[in-house]
Amino acid sequence: xRKVAAIGIGQTVVSEHWxxxxxxxxGDAILNALMDAHINKFDSLFIGNMMSASANQQQNxxxxxxxxxxxxxxxxxxxxxxxxxxxxxxxxxxxxxxxNDVDIAVAAAVEKMTDSPSAEITANLATAADADWEESxxxxxVALNALLMQRYLHEYKWDHSNFAGFSINAHKNALNxxxxxxxSALSKEQYINSxxxxxPITLMDASPIGDGAAAVVLVPYDSLETYGxxxxxxxxxxxxxxxxxxxxxxxxxxxxxxxxxxxxQVYSQAGITERDIDLFEYHDAFTIMAALALEACxxxxxxxxxxxxxxxxxxxxxxxxVATMGGLxxxxxxxxxxxMYQIVEVIxxxxxxxxxxxVEGAVLGMAQNIGGSGSNIVTHVLxxxx
Amino acid sequence: xRKVAAIGIGQTVVSEHWxxxxxxxxGDAILNALMDAHINKFDSLFIGNMMSASANQQQNxxxxxxxxxxxxxxxxxxxxxxxxxxxxxxxxxxxxxxxNDVDIAVAAAVEKMTDSPSAEITANLATAADADWEESxxxxxVALNALLMQRYLHEYKWDHSNFAGFSINAHKNALNxxxxxxxSALSKEQYINSxxxxxPITLMDASPIGDGAAAVVLVPYDSLETYGxxxxxxxxxxxxxxxxxxxxxxxxxxxxxxxxxxxxQVYSQAGITERDIDLFEYHDAFTIMAALALEACxxxxxxxxxxxxxxxxxxxxxxxxVATMGGLxxxxxxxxxxxMYQIVEVIxxxxxxxxxxxVEGAVLGMAQNIGGSGSNIVTHVLxxxx
Numbered sequence: 001x002r003k004v005a006a007i008g009i010g011q012t013v014v015s016e017h018w019x020x021x022x023x024x025x026x027g028d029a030i031l032n033a034l035m036d037a038h039i040n041k042f043d044s045l046f047i048g049n050m051m052s053a054s055a056n057q058q059q060n061x062x063x064x065x066x067x068x069x070x071x072x073x074x075x076x077x078x079x080x081x082x083x084x085x086x087x088x089x090x091x092x093x094x095x096x097x098x099x100n101d102v103d104i105a106v107a108a109a110v111e112k113m114t115d116s117p118s119a120e121i122t123a124n125l126a127t128a129a130d131a132d133w134e135e136s137x138x139x140x141x142v143a144l145n146a147l148l149m150q151r152y153l154h155e156y157k158w159d160h161s162n163f164a165g166f167s168i169n170a171h172k173n174a175l176n177x178x179x180x181x182x183x184s185a186l187s188k189e190q191y192i193n194s195x196x197x198x199x200p201i202t203l204m205d206a207s208p209i210g211d212g213a214a215a216v217v218l219v220p221y222d223s224l225e226t227y228g229x230x231x232x233x234x235x236x237x238x239x240x241x242x243x244x245x246x247x248x249x250x251x252x253x254x255x256x257x258x259x260x261x262x263x264x265q266v267y268s269q270a271g272i273t274e275r276d277i278d279l280f281e282y283h284d285a286f287t288i289m290a291a292l293a294l295e296a297c298x299x300x301x302x303x304x305x306x307x308x309x310x311x312x313x314x315x316x317x318x319x320x321x322v323a324t325m326g327g328l329x330x331x332x333x334x335x336x337x338x339x340m341y342q343i344v345e346v347i348x349x350x351x352x353x354x355x356x357x358x359v360e361g362a363v364l365g366m367a368q369n370i371g372g373s374g375s376n377i378v379t380h381v382l383x384x385x386x
Numbered sequence: 387x388r389k390v391a392a393i394g395i396g397q398t399v400v401s402e403h404w405x406x407x408x409x410x411x412x413g414d415a416i417l418n419a420l421m422d423a424h425i426n427k428f429d430s431l432f433i434g435n436m437m438s439a440s441a442n443q444q445q446n447x448x449x450x451x452x453x454x455x456x457x458x459x460x461x462x463x464x465x466x467x468x469x470x471x472x473x474x475x476x477x478x479x480x481x482x483x484x485x486n487d488v489d490i491a492v493a494a495a496v497e498k499m500t501d502s503p504s505a506e507i508t509a510n511l512a513t514a515a516d517a518d519w520e521e522s523x524x525x526x527x528v529a530l531n532a533l534l535m536q537r538y539l540h541e542y543k544w545d546h547s548n549f550a551g552f553s554i555n556a557h558k559n560a561l562n563x564x565x566x567x568x569x570s571a572l573s574k575e576q577y578i579n580s581x582x583x584x585x586p587i588t589l590m591d592a593s594p595i596g597d598g599a600a601a602v603v604l605v606p607y608d609s610l611e612t613y614g615x616x617x618x619x620x621x622x623x624x625x626x627x628x629x630x631x632x633x634x635x636x637x638x639x640x641x642x643x644x645x646x647x648x649x650x651q652v653y654s655q656a657g658i659t660e661r662d663i664d665l666f667e668y669h670d671a672f673t674i675m676a677a678l679a680l681e682a683c684x685x686x687x688x689x690x691x692x693x694x695x696x697x698x699x700x701x702x703x704x705x706x707x708v709a710t711m712g713g714l715x716x717x718x719x720x721x722x723x724x725x726m727y728q729i730v731e732v733i734x735x736x737x738x739x740x741x742x743x744x745v746e747g748a749v750l751g752m753a754q755n756i757g758g759s760g761s762n763i764v765t766h767v768l769x770x771x772x
Contacts, residue, residue, distance in 0.1 A: 067630045092478055099482075129446075
């Protein structure tokens with residue numbers, strides 16, 4: 001496998017971009033990534049997106065966006081795996097460059113959701129669940145996560161308030177991220193008094209949707225001299241795994257087998273253990289998902305993830321900094337684009353461009369993007385060491 | 387690039403499968419391909435599909451189908467580029483195996499369209515066109531192709547009846563394909579008297595939609611001994627290219643630049659010219675697309691493709707046999723799955739399993755899948771020579 005390096009990143013603010021079309025949003029991120037890489041062309045675009053068919057009446061967005069960014073002619077395909085579409089597109093681009101067939105790939109992802117009525121967005125998101133056995137019963141994604149959180153609180157004897165640290169940390173880190181959707185600190189009192197959406201999940205357990213796009217330019221590591229780029233980050237682990245699409249089909253709903261499987265694969269590829277990871281952009285769509293991911297990836301024992309939040313170990317100065325630019329909870333969750341934001345943020349950290357949120361001396365960063373209720377999980381490890 | 391071999395194929399009949407769900411259809415093709423390959427597991431599933439979000443209220447179909455076929459845990463992602471989703475998924479699988487990261491990949495594609503009302507299907511298909519400048523003006527896909535055909539007839543002084551040979555050949559070849567949607571011969575009189583859908587396109591210029599799924603198992607060529615497979619076909623060319631999504635943005639709407647570009651790439655990769663191709667599974671969604679593809683790929687001079695049809699050169703015994711199992715016109719066009727059917731049919735020919743439609747001595751087969759009105763084109767060349 002040819003070693004792959006990232007030489008350019010771009011992202012838009014996560015917000016309600018009512019004045020930008022889908023292609024303009026994607027174009028902004030891609031053009032910024034190309035400028036950052038000091039190049040003006042590419043061979044292939046791999047674009048992650050979940051819901052443009054319904055939210056924007058546009059499929060075939062590969063060609064649509066490739067033409068818009070001035071790369072008419074280049075290969076362009078869309079990759080979709082629900083909320084993990086962004087990292088699935090990144091992985092497809094990594095494999096394309098690794099195969100020797102593609103020399104310059106742009107991995108990008110975009111989602112433009114906020115034009116749609118809320119009920120339509122909820123219905124669109126539910127298409128990531130099992131249409132036959134979950135969606136058709138009226139179970140929304142919040143409800144699925146609420147069932148998981150209820151079970152978790154019952155099984156491991158935690159109180160809901162013990163989850164406050166996940167959201168407080170995310171909101172704190174977002175304060176210094178100009179691309180975050182929220183710039184508001186969260187207190188423990190605010191967390192505890194937050195209205196219940198679906199018992200026990202409150203508004204402050206849940207990430208906000210949004211419009212946004214992010215992009216990364218990838219080239220073979222051995223071609224770096226051509227680009228004269230000094231802030232190079234390379235991919236040392238890339239893996240994806242699946243689980244049942246329906247939560248009720250899992251023997252243990254509180255264990256994300258696809259997170260464990262893909263994490264173990266990337267640790268093995270990189271020749272490391274979880275103890276070597278300096279920061280972890282996890283998929284905190286809901287606080288319960290944050291907890292389950294930490295456990296499945298080996299950062300906490302089963303049922304013990306809230307301890308990390310309670311003891312401050314998830315903060316920038318902690319043992320395993322997470323959501324360093326705000327995470328899904330406060331940077332925002334433009335669903336099909338989220339995975340690419342995570343990768344871009346890991347690269348910001350590894351290039352020491354994270355500003356006040358810089359994790360000092362970070363060498364290995366991990367990003368993990370969860371599709372569905374854990375049915376499709378993609379994990380990457382990147383490094384700034386050669 | 388690690389050489390990639392196809393060791394198993396599967397397909398369902400193209401029909402109205404009202405008694406099968408999306409996952410059952412896909413599962414039938416995938417399980418048949420795995421049985422054909424004599425294996426019962428895989429590392430990664432790449433599934434092509436265009437419209438499950440709207441037609442089946444199901445996204446995230448990678449995990450959905452992977453679990454159904456008994457491969458829970460394996461990587462699984464969906465690839466979409468409108469009508470070329472099938473071959474885009476095949477190409478993603480080829481690159482994954484070529485990269486050394488994946489050892490057994492299943493490339494599959496599925497579309498289940500016929501449950502939806504016709505108007506909804508037309509609207510879904512229109513999302514492959516430009517939402518801002520085509521779809522929003524009410525231009526359907528038939529209308530876009532009708533404009534192209536009108537221009538072609540005007541520019542090159544052909545009569546509509548000169549296109550009969552494309553459809554007659556497709557219907558004839560479908561007679562011997564048990565998986566084809568239509569098993570009815572077509573006469574020149576029937577073609578000429580066929581009702582106009584959108585002037586000058588008649589019913590017999592247009593391919594029928596349908597439900598269907600097809601799959602191919604891919605492994606590294608150098609691992610073939612492991613599988614003890616004797617009917618191996620390998621991929622010697624794989625390329626994708628794009629064009630403007632809107633037809634009116636092209637300088638020359640009668641030239642498929644993405645078809646030419648991707649065809650030249652695969653010829654170069656395989657070290658051949660178009661004269662070496664023994665059969666061509668082209669994208670005859672409409673007869674005009676068949677003509678434009680033949681010209682862009684070098685099989686006919688500009689404006690001269692109807693000569694091939696008139697002189698019988700497209701038949702099984704002709705210079706360049708096309709639509710050897712019925713093509714889109716008569717095998718049927720389950721949009722996101724069509725590209726995989728084309729690949730499976732090329733493999734049938736190269737394994738000498740095409741029955742009465744066998745192209746004698748075929749060594750090199752080409753498949754070309756067109757997304758949108760030529761905006762996203764994927765071309766492959768396969769061979770049975772080692």
